[in-house]
Amino acid sequence: MYRSITILPALLTLTLATFTSASADSLRISHLQRCGNLLDPNTLHYCLDVNSSGKTPQVLFNGEALPAPSILQTERGLQLRLDVDQPSGPLWLELDGEQSNPVWLSTRRSHVIAATEEEVATNQDGLTTWVNLISLIIEEQHDGLQEAQRLAEKYGAEVVGAIPPLNTYQLRLPARHLEQRDALVLRLGNEVSVDAVVIEESSPEEAAERDKPAKPEDAGREWAANRLLDAVVYYQRRLGDGDIPLQPVRIGVIERDVDFDSPDFADYLGNCRRDSQRTCVYARDAESPSGHGSTVTGVLAANREDPGSSGFLRALDDAGPGFDVIVERGSDGGITANVAASVNLVEDGARIINWSWGLHRIGTMDVNGDPVDSLVRSGVAMSGYEELLEEFFLWLRAEHPDVVVVNSAGNGAAHSGRDEYRLPSSFVTDQLFVVGGHQRSKGKTEVENPGYAVRRKTSNVDMRVDITASACVEGASSKRGEPGEAHCGTSYSTPLVAGVIAAMLSINPELEPEQIRMLLRRSAMTIGPEQDFEAPDGDDLTAPILPSERNNQINDPDVGHSARLDMYRALDLTVKSRGRVR
Structure with a gap:
């Protein structure tokens, strides 16, 4: 078990930066994250940037307006003070009849800071790396905070961030260039109390994993391959009458922001939970609708006139129990920030975490023997990330065994399961689901035919x-009725699976991760040629369907093929599973 520090602050302080206006009528929150001394035992500090007219808005947290004594106007903006007993929840602003986008304010303690442009350098591999910010994973038998502070004092560093449940603490080193950093990393790594040192190799504003741009015609008919509309109609007609009680489900999406000026998300402003059955989105506001976060979140929650192009969970609103989609990354602190935000979301009740990101090690070869050049990291960085992710999944198994993480397989046309060359999809644990990407074939066949869809050439496999x-x-x-840009990649396959898992858990919240996997595989349609059950080659998209996944019928025609998501049948099997899961 991990020893973690529980810090009970006396009050919560929230600092709001100066208000500006992106347009005459918009009131938006574009930035919210912890700031100040992250280890302060008495207060939590948050910085919040918004767009407004320069007036002081009313601040609402967990549905209630903060009283005037809790709001202080300063030269830099506003400072809010909240009772620490309040749980995490949505925060939004109201001003002159306008409401801002709601953001999720977590009162949990995991957060790391990001490097600035002046705190990064280019290493010998040509990669951007952080010069003076690293994280220490402390051995579990030690008090993590005390040991991190001891080591910081010993090496002239400062503890500036923490993920207490993982006994991980971020240090700012007294290093001005990479030679000094590497020397300190080597010495810290040799300390008996240090399990691993995590260095970051990412730009301060690096985008999440993405594929090559798509042609506009690529996006229009793709979801038919997963029977999305059939699943929507089934959920509404089979479950809308109330015979089966449905449970609300919370989904955490590790992304930066969402464009609330887009009509896809415009009706999520203000108190989204005014209707207990609707889907809600909590996120920072983005400047453009074309961002990665808007596209990933849109797969779950986009609101469009055509149900076939709406987000899956949004399309279930008439019958659904109320899905919370929390878009949260904490900071631009690299992979460590992704993990810190995931820890907070799990502690805030998320049953599903969507990871539309991943990394390849330098030297990774694709299925054709060519080097992969997308999102590569050095071996030193990959070893630190691997240790951090291992700690996360060990903690998840020990403390939150009912939570699932849905991860993109990657877009390098490489092998997703080679742990030396791909993270995090290579981890083998019941709680991690790995999703590859396919696209419609040009042939005219029935949807159940294995040739109805083909692997997208860039999707990782095995x-x-x-x-x-x-x-x-x-x-x-950006405008109602106009199509948005088309995007392709396993980043967008992943929320489709996360969404159907959320619907499954709303029907049967007792499902355990391995049971969810079993239902997804049993319900799956096939894709691609039959495999040989030997070591995977370039044609093997997924683990082959087994006889045990087809009622132990060894001659079932599906056996040996790869698995393609069938959203309709997954829901049908979930309904039938009720009463059978103990």
């Missing part, structure tokens, strides 16, 4: 991939 889903999607638009 037996570690659990299932494939549609890789191409229409992105958010």
Whole structure:
């Protein structure tokens, strides 16, 4: 078990930066994250940037307006003070009849800071790396905070961030160039109390994993390959009468922001939970609808006139129990920030975490023997990330065994399960689902035919991939009725699987991760040629369907093929599973 520090602050302080206006009528929150002394035992500090007219808005947290004594106007903006007993929840602003986008304010303690442009350098591999910010994973038998502070004092560093449940603490080193950093990393790594040192190799504003741009026609008909509309109609008609009680489900999406000026998300402003049955989105506001976060979130929650192009969970609103989609990354602190935000979301009740990101090690070869050049990291960085992710999944198994993480297989046309060359999809744990990407074939066949869809050429493959889903999607638009940019990649396959898992858990919240995997695989349609059950080659999209996944019928025609998501049948099997899961 991990020893973690529980810090009970006396009050919560929230600092709001100066208000500006992106347009005459918009009131938006574009930035919210912890700031100040992250280890302060008495207060939590947050910095919040918004767009407004320069007036002081009313601040609402967990549905209630903060009283005037809790709001202080300063030269820099506003300072809010909240009772620490309040749980995490949505925060939004109201001003002159306008409401801002709601953001999720977590009162949990995991957060790391990001490097500035002046704190990064280019290493010998030509990669951007952080010069003076590293994280220490402290051995579990030690008090992590005390040991991190002891080491910081010993090496002239400062503890500036923490992920207490993982006994991980971020240090600012007294290093001005990479030679000094590497020397300190080597010495810290040799300390008996240090399990691993995590260095970051990413730009301060690096985008999440993405594929090559898609052609506009790629996105329009893709979801038919996963029977999305059939699933929507089934959920509404089979479950809308109330015979089966449905449970709300919370989904955490590790992304930066969402464009609330897009009509896809415009009706999520203000108190989204005014209707207990609707889907809600909590996120920072983005400047453009074409961003990665808007597209990933749109697969779950885009609001469009055509149900076939709406986000899956949004399309269930008439019958659904109320899905919370929390878009949260904490900071631009690299992979460590992704993990810190995931820890907070799990502690805030998320049953599903969507990871539309991943990394390749330098030297990774694709299925054709060519080097992969997308999102590569050095071996030193990959070893630190691997240790951090291992700590996360060990903690998840020990403390939150009912939570699942849905991860993109990657877009390098490489092997997703080779742990030395790909993270995090290479981890083998019941709680991690890995999703590959497919696109519609040009042939005219029935949807159940294995040739109805083909692997997207850039999608990573092999037996570690659990299932494939549609890789191409229409992105958010800036105007109602106009199509958005088309996007393709396993980043967008992943929320399709996360969404159907959320629907499954709303029907049967007792499902355990391995049971969810079993239902997804049993319900899956096939894709691609039959495999030989030997070591995977370039044609093996996923782990082959087994006889045990087809009622032990060894001659079933599906056996040996790769698995393609069938959203309709997954829901049908989930309904039938009620009463059988103990």
